[in-house]
Amino acid sequence: xxxxxxxxxxxxxxxxxxxxxxxxxxxxxxxxxxxxxxxxxxxxxxxxxxxxxxxxxxxxxxxxxxxxxxxxxxxxxxxxxxxxxxxxxxxxxxxxxxxxxxxxxxxxxxxxxxxxxxxxxxxxxxxxxxxxxxxxxxxxxxxxxxxxxxxxxxxxxxxxxxxxxxxxxxxxxxxxxxxxxxxxxxxxxxxxxxxxxxxxxxxxxxxxxxxxxxxxxxxx
Numbered sequence: 001x002x003x004x005x006x007x008x009x010x011x012x013x014x015x016x017x018x019x020x021x022x023x024x025x026x027x028x029x030x031x032x033x034x035x036x037x038x039x040x041x042x043x044x045x046x047x048x049x050x051x052x053x054x055x056x057x058x059x060x061x062x063x064x065x066x067x068x069x070x071x072x073x074x075x076x077x078x079x080x081x082x083x084x085x086x087x088x089x090x091x092x093x094x095x096x097x098x099x100x101x102x103x104x105x106x107x108x109x110x111x112x113x114x115x116x117x118x119x120x121x122x123x124x125x126x127x128x129x130x131x132x133x134x135x136x137x138x139x140x141x142x143x144x145x146x147x148x149x150x151x152x153x154x155x156x157x158x159x160x161x162x163x164x165x166x167x168x169x170x171x172x173x174x175x176x177x178x179x180x181x182x183x184x185x186x187x188x189x190x191x192x193x194x195x196x197x198x199x200x201x202x203x204x205x206x207x208x209x210x211x212x213x214x215x216x217x218x219x220x
């Protein structure tokens with residue numbers, strides 16, 4: 001069976017997509033779908049940088065800047081976000097696939113395809129949040145789809161508020177979808193697969209919270 005990489009189908013029709021990928025002997029449309037994800041990632045990150053999402057520390061200094069300094073700073077933020085938009089899919093797709101390849105017996109190429117599908121869902125979350133952040137003029141900590149808002153009533157630590165802000169409804173859907181794919185691709189214990197999947201995302205939430213805590217201004 002030849003598996004054609006279709007990202008939307010992988011999200012909307014996971015049962016059929018999983019069955020076809022599980023029995024695939026060859027894969028097509030992989031290269032240009034990867035390029036599409038990179039392109040979309042760069043666009044989303046660039047738009048986020050243009051509107052100053054994730055650059056609150058820079059925004060606080062606006063009143064102290066000249067017009068030229070402000071434009072130069074804004075350009076640097078956009079450029080930084082574009083670079084982040086290139087690195088983010090590389091880390092998320094290839095390095096995370098390497099992690100799951102080490103802890104499971106799943107072929108690396110199938111893991112890459114699963115991560116591409118999951119990354120498409122990650123981008124969808126960012127696209128939906130863009131107008132929310134811009135129109136409501138809020139940051140990630142005030143994301144109504146995360147635990148960040150609730151955590152602010154109980155916590156005083158900025159780091160842990162950032163951490164809980166990374167835990168969103170979409171992140172739970174992503175974990176469920178990833179586990180749905182991986183559990184049928186390996187003979188390893190399903191609870192082990194679920195644990196490894198959850199620990200992977202737990203680690204990413206801690207890293208993203210740390211980046212927000214030290215005020216690295218990118219839309220991650």
